[in-house]
Amino acid sequence: MDEKLDILRSLLSGMGRVLVAFSGGVDSSFLLCVAAQVLGDGVVALTTRSPTAVDGDHELSLKLAEQFGVQHVVVDADELQIPGYSANPSNRCYFCKDNLYKVCNAEAQKLGINFIVDGVNLDDLGDYRPGLTAANERAVRHPLVEAKLTKAEIRELSRRFDLSTWDKPSSPCLSSRFPYGTAITLAGLEKVATAEKALHQLGFVECRVRYHEQVARIEVPESQLARFVDPVVRKAVVEALRSSGFLYVTIDLQGFRSGSLNEALALDQTKNPTLVR
Numbered sequence: 001m002d003e004k005l006d007i008l009r010s011l012l013s014g015m016g017r018v019l020v021a022f023s024g025g026v027d028s029s030f031l032l033c034v035a036a037q038v039l040g041d042g043v044v045a046l047t048t049r050s051p052t053a054v055d056g057d058h059e060l061s062l063k064l065a066e067q068f069g070v071q072h073v074v075v076d077a078d079e080l081q082i083p084g085y086s087a088n089p090s091n092r093c094y095f096c097k098d099n100l101y102k103v104c105n106a107e108a109q110k111l112g113i114n115f116i117v118d119g120v121n122l123d124d125l126g127d128y129r130p131g132l133t134a135a136n137e138r139a140v141r142h143p144l145v146e147a148k149l150t151k152a153e154i155r156e157l158s159r160r161f162d163l164s165t166w167d168k169p170s171s172p173c174l175s176s177r178f179p180y181g182t183a184i185t186l187a188g189l190e191k192v193a194t195a196e197k198a199l200h201q202l203g204f205v206e207c208r209v210r211y212h213e214q215v216a217r218i219e220v221p222e223s224q225l226a227r228f229v230d231p232v233v234r235k236a237v238v239e240a241l242r243s244s245g246f247l248y249v250t251i252d253l254q255g256f257r258s259g260s261l262n263e264a265l266a267l268d269q270t271k272n273p274t275l276v277r
Contacts, residue, residue: 001153008147009038015115017042019108021100021140022072024061027119027151029165030158031144035117036068043070044111046104048077051189052096054171055197064165075103079175080186090130090180090265096173097131101138116140123151128262169206170258177211179261191245198240202233206256214247222255 012018012035020035022028022045035043045068047061058074065072077099080086085095104116118135120142125132135142144154158166175184177192188211195209195216204224210217218237220227227233228251241249252260 001149001157004147004149004153005034005157008034008143008149011143011146012038012117015039015117015141017044017113018115018117019044019046019104019111019113021104021116021118022047022061022065023119024057024064024165025119025171026158026165026168027121027144027154029064029119029163030154030161031117031119032064032070033068033158033161033163036070041071043068044073044107044113045070046073046075046107048075048100048103050077050079050173051186052079052173052175052184054174055193057171060165073107075107077103079173080184086184088175088178088180088182088184091133092130092175092180092184094130094134096175098134098138101134101140104140105138117143120145121151121154122148127259128265172258176259176261177209179210179212179264182211182213187245195241195244195246198244199237202236202240203227208256208260209241210252210261215250216241216244216246216248217250217252219252219254219256219260225251225253225255 016039018035018039020028020032020043022032024047032043032045045065047058049058062072079096079099082095082099085092101116108114108116116138118140120132120135121144125145155166174189174192178184178188192209192211196207199207199209199218204220206221208219210219228237238249
């Protein structure tokens with residue numbers, strides 16, 4: 001792991017100046033921290049402010065960029081205005097990332113920066129991520145992948161650096177709560193955001209509220225499933241999610257799975273091998 005960290009530092013040093021696509025998540029926070037250590041004023045962080053962002057992530061990105069002492073550019077970006085995005089096709093993430101990297105490219109050109117980097121890690125390459133195609137098309141580099149750093153290693157190194165994000169649960173955008181083909185609307189995003197915030201307040205730190213029109217399908221780690229047997233907890237959850245706008249409240253007995261909505265893609269691929277993702 002220390003050798004990989006040295007490789008990462010060497011890669012960044014060789015770039016001279018970089019613009020970091022910065023979300024405030026575990027990976028991009030670690031990358032920005034190391035980049036700031038290596039390049040100092042040669043680092044610029046760029047964050048997009050969007051209605052699809054998870055509650056609190058924007059504020060955290062502001063705090064971390066200030067903590068690392070880097071220039072931080074914040075750009076308003078409404079993915080719902082991107083043609084094709086709100087229809088929620090299976091390659092939805094491509095539209096989002098393409099727009100992000102387009103914004104990054106424009107800012108990098110303005111600042112005379114030649115390299116745009118993001119927080120994609122080695123484990124990400126094993127998942128279905130259409131956004132990687134957009135990154136390749138926009139010549140965005142993935143230094144964590146180049147250094148062969150895994151998510152677990154990034155968390156451990158973040159802990160060593162005393163970063164507050166070292167144990168932060170993954171927080172993909174709220175659009176990931178919508179099954180492919182289900183239209184993404186501002187009202188729907190707000191409903192999901194309100195519901196998940198309520199669950200966080202009830203002690204479910206890692207959770208997802210999957211949006212199925214009138215139905216909320218809650219995913220929490222298996223170790224937390226037993227809490228719903230408690231009548232007090234169950235009543236509080238039902239009341240909170242119905243207040244958020246859902247008519248029916250359900251619990252997924254399989255527990256939390258990151259990217260669980262991709263399971264439908266795998267099923268479709270089995271039925272139709274010619275499916276284009």
